[in-house]
Amino acid sequence: MEVDIISPEWVQNHIIVPSLSKMTNYHNIMRTNLVISSSITRMRPGTPTIFVGSGRLDRRLNNMLLKNICEVPLGIYSFDKDAFSNTTALDVESVKKISIINVLDGDGKSVINFNENKNLTFPNAVMTVDALDKAFFLALEHKCTFVSCYGLVQQALETGDCIEVPLKTPMDKLPLDLIFTDSNSTEFMSLARSIHEFGQNLLNVYL
Structure with missing residues:
Protein backbone atom coordinates (compact mmCIF):
# COMPACT_ATOMS: atom_id res chain seq x y z
CA MET A 1 0.00 0.00 0.00
CA GLU A 2 1.14 3.52 -0.84
CA VAL A 3 0.23 6.18 1.72
CA ASP A 4 0.62 9.97 1.62
CA ILE A 5 1.27 11.78 4.91
CA ILE A 6 0.78 15.55 4.61
CA SER A 7 1.64 18.06 7.32
CA PRO A 8 3.42 21.36 7.99
CA GLU A 9 7.16 21.15 8.50
CA TRP A 10 7.11 21.47 12.28
CA VAL A 11 4.61 18.61 12.52
CA GLN A 12 6.77 16.49 10.20
CA ASN A 13 9.83 17.16 12.35
CA HIS A 14 8.24 16.66 15.76
CA ILE A 15 5.47 14.12 15.19
CA ILE A 16 5.51 12.30 11.85
CA VAL A 17 9.17 11.31 11.46
CA PRO A 18 9.69 10.32 15.13
CA SER A 19 6.48 8.30 15.23
CA LEU A 20 7.31 6.47 12.00
CA SER A 21 10.79 5.65 13.26
CA LYS A 22 9.24 3.92 16.27
CA MET A 23 7.08 1.67 14.10
CA THR A 24 8.96 -1.32 12.72
CA ASN A 25 6.09 -3.52 11.54
CA TYR A 26 4.57 -1.27 8.88
CA HIS A 27 7.67 -0.67 6.72
CA ASN A 28 7.26 -3.89 4.73
CA ILE A 29 3.53 -3.26 4.20
CA MET A 30 3.34 0.42 3.24
CA ARG A 31 5.30 2.93 1.24
CA THR A 32 4.91 6.33 2.89
CA ASN A 33 5.30 9.58 0.97
CA LEU A 34 5.95 12.53 3.27
CA VAL A 35 4.62 15.82 1.90
CA ILE A 36 5.35 19.13 3.63
CA SER A 37 2.28 21.33 3.34
CA SER A 38 -0.13 23.10 5.67
CA SER A 39 -2.97 22.45 3.22
CA ILE A 40 -4.85 19.30 2.26
CA THR A 41 -4.75 20.48 -1.37
CA ARG A 42 -1.74 18.21 -1.96
CA MET A 43 -3.99 15.18 -1.46
CA ARG A 44 -4.05 12.79 -4.44
CA PRO A 45 -7.42 11.26 -5.36
CA GLY A 46 -7.52 7.54 -4.65
CA THR A 47 -4.40 7.52 -2.47
CA PRO A 48 -4.91 6.73 1.24
CA THR A 49 -3.95 9.93 3.02
CA ILE A 50 -3.11 11.08 6.52
CA PHE A 51 -3.12 14.84 7.11
CA VAL A 52 -1.91 16.35 10.37
CA GLY A 53 -2.55 20.06 10.76
CA SER A 54 -5.21 22.71 11.07
CA GLY A 55 -7.59 21.91 8.23
CA ARG A 56 -10.85 20.79 9.77
CA LEU A 57 -12.91 23.37 7.86
CA ASP A 58 -11.64 22.36 4.41
CA ARG A 59 -14.50 21.16 2.21
CA ARG A 60 -12.33 18.42 0.72
CA LEU A 61 -12.43 16.58 4.05
CA ASN A 62 -16.10 15.57 3.89
CA ASN A 63 -15.34 11.88 3.33
CA MET A 64 -12.44 11.65 5.77
CA LEU A 65 -12.21 10.85 9.47
CA LEU A 66 -10.96 13.33 12.06
CA LYS A 67 -9.37 12.93 15.48
CA ASN A 68 -8.18 15.94 17.44
CA ILE A 69 -4.60 15.70 18.70
CA CYS A 70 -4.60 18.84 20.83
CA GLU A 71 -5.43 22.53 20.90
CA VAL A 72 -2.16 24.42 20.37
CA PRO A 73 -1.98 27.53 22.57
CA VAL A 165 4.21 40.21 23.85
CA PRO A 166 1.66 40.70 26.66
CA LEU A 167 -1.97 40.57 25.52
CA LYS A 168 -5.14 41.67 27.29
CA THR A 169 -7.24 39.15 25.35
CA PRO A 170 -5.89 35.60 24.95
CA MET A 171 -5.69 34.19 21.46
CA ASP A 172 -7.81 31.26 20.37
CA LYS A 173 -6.00 27.95 20.34
CA LEU A 174 -5.08 26.37 17.02
CA PRO A 175 -6.69 22.94 16.57
CA LEU A 176 -4.16 20.32 15.52
CA ASP A 177 -6.02 17.38 14.02
CA LEU A 178 -5.31 14.01 12.50
CA ILE A 179 -7.47 13.75 9.38
CA PHE A 180 -7.32 10.49 7.47
CA THR A 181 -8.95 8.36 4.80
CA ASP A 182 -11.66 5.96 5.96
CA SER A 183 -10.03 2.68 4.98
CA ASN A 184 -10.70 -1.04 5.29
CA SER A 185 -6.99 -1.63 5.74
CA THR A 186 -6.15 -2.65 9.29
CA GLU A 187 -2.54 -1.62 8.76
CA PHE A 188 -3.44 1.85 7.52
CA MET A 189 -5.85 2.48 10.39
CA SER A 190 -3.22 1.24 12.84
CA LEU A 191 -0.70 3.68 11.34
CA ALA A 192 -3.14 6.59 11.71
CA ARG A 193 -3.93 5.60 15.29
CA SER A 194 -0.25 5.33 16.19
CA ILE A 195 0.51 8.83 14.81
CA HIS A 196 -2.47 10.20 16.72
CA GLU A 197 -1.36 8.64 20.00
CA PHE A 198 2.26 9.71 19.50
CA GLY A 199 1.17 13.30 18.80
CA GLN A 200 -1.06 13.43 21.87
CA ASN A 201 1.61 12.02 24.18
CA LEU A 202 4.30 14.32 22.79
CA LEU A 203 2.34 17.55 22.72
CA ASN A 204 0.85 17.15 26.17
CA VAL A 205 4.40 17.76 27.38
CA TYR A 206 5.85 19.74 24.49
CA LEU A 207 3.29 22.54 24.36
Whole structure:
Protein backbone atom coordinates (compact mmCIF):
# COMPACT_ATOMS: atom_id res chain seq x y z
CA MET A 1 0.00 0.00 0.00
CA GLU A 2 1.14 3.52 -0.84
CA VAL A 3 0.23 6.18 1.72
CA ASP A 4 0.62 9.97 1.62
CA ILE A 5 1.27 11.78 4.91
CA ILE A 6 0.78 15.55 4.61
CA SER A 7 1.64 18.06 7.32
CA PRO A 8 3.42 21.36 7.99
CA GLU A 9 7.16 21.15 8.50
CA TRP A 10 7.11 21.47 12.28
CA VAL A 11 4.61 18.61 12.52
CA GLN A 12 6.77 16.49 10.20
CA ASN A 13 9.83 17.16 12.35
CA HIS A 14 8.24 16.66 15.76
CA ILE A 15 5.47 14.12 15.19
CA ILE A 16 5.51 12.30 11.85
CA VAL A 17 9.17 11.31 11.46
CA PRO A 18 9.69 10.32 15.13
CA SER A 19 6.48 8.30 15.23
CA LEU A 20 7.31 6.47 12.00
CA SER A 21 10.79 5.65 13.26
CA LYS A 22 9.24 3.92 16.27
CA MET A 23 7.08 1.67 14.10
CA THR A 24 8.96 -1.32 12.72
CA ASN A 25 6.09 -3.52 11.54
CA TYR A 26 4.57 -1.27 8.88
CA HIS A 27 7.67 -0.67 6.72
CA ASN A 28 7.26 -3.89 4.73
CA ILE A 29 3.53 -3.26 4.20
CA MET A 30 3.34 0.42 3.24
CA ARG A 31 5.30 2.93 1.24
CA THR A 32 4.91 6.33 2.89
CA ASN A 33 5.30 9.58 0.97
CA LEU A 34 5.95 12.53 3.27
CA VAL A 35 4.62 15.82 1.90
CA ILE A 36 5.35 19.13 3.63
CA SER A 37 2.28 21.33 3.34
CA SER A 38 -0.13 23.10 5.67
CA SER A 39 -2.97 22.45 3.22
CA ILE A 40 -4.85 19.30 2.26
CA THR A 41 -4.75 20.48 -1.37
CA ARG A 42 -1.74 18.21 -1.96
CA MET A 43 -3.99 15.18 -1.46
CA ARG A 44 -4.05 12.79 -4.44
CA PRO A 45 -7.42 11.26 -5.36
CA GLY A 46 -7.52 7.54 -4.65
CA THR A 47 -4.40 7.52 -2.47
CA PRO A 48 -4.91 6.73 1.24
CA THR A 49 -3.95 9.93 3.02
CA ILE A 50 -3.11 11.08 6.52
CA PHE A 51 -3.12 14.84 7.11
CA VAL A 52 -1.91 16.35 10.37
CA GLY A 53 -2.55 20.06 10.76
CA SER A 54 -5.21 22.71 11.07
CA GLY A 55 -7.59 21.91 8.23
CA ARG A 56 -10.85 20.79 9.77
CA LEU A 57 -12.91 23.37 7.86
CA ASP A 58 -11.64 22.36 4.41
CA ARG A 59 -14.50 21.16 2.21
CA ARG A 60 -12.33 18.42 0.72
CA LEU A 61 -12.43 16.58 4.05
CA ASN A 62 -16.10 15.57 3.89
CA ASN A 63 -15.34 11.88 3.33
CA MET A 64 -12.44 11.65 5.77
CA LEU A 65 -12.21 10.85 9.47
CA LEU A 66 -10.96 13.33 12.06
CA LYS A 67 -9.37 12.93 15.48
CA ASN A 68 -8.18 15.94 17.44
CA ILE A 69 -4.60 15.70 18.70
CA CYS A 70 -4.60 18.84 20.83
CA GLU A 71 -5.43 22.53 20.90
CA VAL A 72 -2.16 24.42 20.37
CA PRO A 73 -1.98 27.53 22.57
CA LEU A 74 -0.74 30.47 20.51
CA GLY A 75 1.00 33.62 21.59
CA ILE A 76 2.75 36.60 20.01
CA TYR A 77 6.51 36.66 20.46
CA SER A 78 9.27 38.97 19.30
CA PHE A 79 13.02 39.02 18.82
CA ASP A 80 12.77 42.83 18.71
CA LYS A 81 12.87 43.17 22.48
CA ASP A 82 13.28 46.97 22.44
CA ALA A 83 9.95 47.42 20.68
CA PHE A 84 8.08 45.84 23.59
CA SER A 85 10.42 46.44 26.52
CA ASN A 86 8.06 48.77 28.39
CA THR A 87 4.82 47.56 26.87
CA THR A 88 1.76 46.96 28.98
CA ALA A 89 -0.70 44.30 27.86
CA LEU A 90 -1.94 45.12 24.35
CA ASP A 91 -5.57 45.23 23.33
CA VAL A 92 -6.76 43.88 20.01
CA GLU A 93 -6.60 47.25 18.24
CA SER A 94 -2.97 47.71 19.27
CA VAL A 95 -2.08 44.23 18.07
CA LYS A 96 -3.60 44.99 14.66
CA LYS A 97 -0.95 47.66 14.15
CA ILE A 98 1.99 45.32 14.65
CA SER A 99 3.96 44.09 11.65
CA ILE A 100 3.67 40.38 12.17
CA ILE A 101 4.46 37.13 10.40
CA ASN A 102 1.43 35.28 9.07
CA VAL A 103 1.31 31.68 10.25
CA LEU A 104 -2.24 30.55 9.57
CA ASP A 105 -3.10 31.36 5.98
CA GLY A 106 -1.53 32.29 2.69
CA ASP A 107 -3.43 35.41 1.64
CA GLY A 108 -0.85 37.81 3.01
CA LYS A 109 -3.06 39.06 5.85
CA SER A 110 -2.47 37.04 9.08
CA VAL A 111 -5.90 35.75 10.04
CA ILE A 112 -5.46 35.21 13.76
CA ASN A 113 -8.48 34.74 15.99
CA PHE A 114 -8.96 36.11 19.48
CA ASN A 115 -11.64 34.96 21.88
CA GLU A 116 -13.56 38.20 21.47
CA ASN A 117 -12.69 39.26 17.92
CA LYS A 118 -12.97 36.74 15.11
CA ASN A 119 -11.36 37.00 11.67
CA LEU A 120 -8.82 39.56 12.76
CA THR A 121 -6.54 40.64 9.91
CA PHE A 122 -3.11 42.25 9.94
CA PRO A 123 -2.62 44.42 6.84
CA ASN A 124 0.96 45.15 7.94
CA ALA A 125 2.09 41.53 7.74
CA VAL A 126 5.75 41.47 6.71
CA MET A 127 5.86 37.97 5.29
CA THR A 128 3.77 34.85 4.90
CA VAL A 129 4.70 31.40 6.19
CA ASP A 130 2.68 28.25 6.64
CA ALA A 131 4.32 26.69 9.71
CA LEU A 132 5.06 27.71 13.26
CA ASP A 133 8.71 26.70 13.12
CA LYS A 134 9.28 28.71 9.93
CA ALA A 135 7.74 31.72 11.65
CA PHE A 136 10.21 31.27 14.50
CA PHE A 137 13.30 30.99 12.29
CA LEU A 138 12.27 33.82 9.95
CA ALA A 139 11.58 36.04 12.93
CA LEU A 140 14.98 35.15 14.36
CA GLU A 141 16.62 36.06 11.06
CA HIS A 142 14.74 39.32 10.57
CA LYS A 143 14.39 40.27 14.25
CA CYS A 144 10.66 40.74 13.98
CA THR A 145 7.41 39.67 15.62
CA PHE A 146 5.63 36.38 15.04
CA VAL A 147 2.96 34.01 16.28
CA SER A 148 4.02 30.65 17.66
CA CYS A 149 3.47 28.28 20.57
CA TYR A 150 5.42 28.10 23.82
CA GLY A 151 7.10 24.78 23.04
CA LEU A 152 8.84 26.17 19.97
CA VAL A 153 10.09 29.35 21.65
CA GLN A 154 10.79 28.06 25.16
CA GLN A 155 14.57 27.96 24.81
CA ALA A 156 14.73 31.45 23.27
CA LEU A 157 12.57 32.78 26.11
CA GLU A 158 14.76 31.14 28.74
CA THR A 159 17.95 32.60 27.25
CA GLY A 160 16.39 36.05 26.98
CA ASP A 161 16.73 36.23 23.20
CA CYS A 162 12.99 36.43 22.70
CA ILE A 163 10.09 37.93 24.65
CA GLU A 164 6.37 37.23 24.77
CA VAL A 165 4.21 40.21 23.85
CA PRO A 166 1.66 40.70 26.66
CA LEU A 167 -1.97 40.57 25.52
CA LYS A 168 -5.14 41.67 27.29
CA THR A 169 -7.24 39.15 25.35
CA PRO A 170 -5.89 35.60 24.95
CA MET A 171 -5.69 34.19 21.46
CA ASP A 172 -7.81 31.26 20.37
CA LYS A 173 -6.00 27.95 20.34
CA LEU A 174 -5.08 26.37 17.02
CA PRO A 175 -6.69 22.94 16.57
CA LEU A 176 -4.16 20.32 15.52
CA ASP A 177 -6.02 17.38 14.02
CA LEU A 178 -5.31 14.01 12.50
CA ILE A 179 -7.47 13.75 9.38
CA PHE A 180 -7.32 10.49 7.47
CA THR A 181 -8.95 8.36 4.80
CA ASP A 182 -11.66 5.96 5.96
CA SER A 183 -10.03 2.68 4.98
CA ASN A 184 -10.70 -1.04 5.29
CA SER A 185 -6.99 -1.63 5.74
CA THR A 186 -6.15 -2.65 9.29
CA GLU A 187 -2.54 -1.62 8.76
CA PHE A 188 -3.44 1.85 7.52
CA MET A 189 -5.85 2.48 10.39
CA SER A 190 -3.22 1.24 12.84
CA LEU A 191 -0.70 3.68 11.34
CA ALA A 192 -3.14 6.59 11.71
CA ARG A 193 -3.93 5.60 15.29
CA SER A 194 -0.25 5.33 16.19
CA ILE A 195 0.51 8.83 14.81
CA HIS A 196 -2.47 10.20 16.72
CA GLU A 197 -1.36 8.64 20.00
CA PHE A 198 2.26 9.71 19.50
CA GLY A 199 1.17 13.30 18.80
CA GLN A 200 -1.06 13.43 21.87
CA ASN A 201 1.61 12.02 24.18
CA LEU A 202 4.30 14.32 22.79
CA LEU A 203 2.34 17.55 22.72
CA ASN A 204 0.85 17.15 26.17
CA VAL A 205 4.40 17.76 27.38
CA TYR A 206 5.85 19.74 24.49
CA LEU A 207 3.29 22.54 24.36
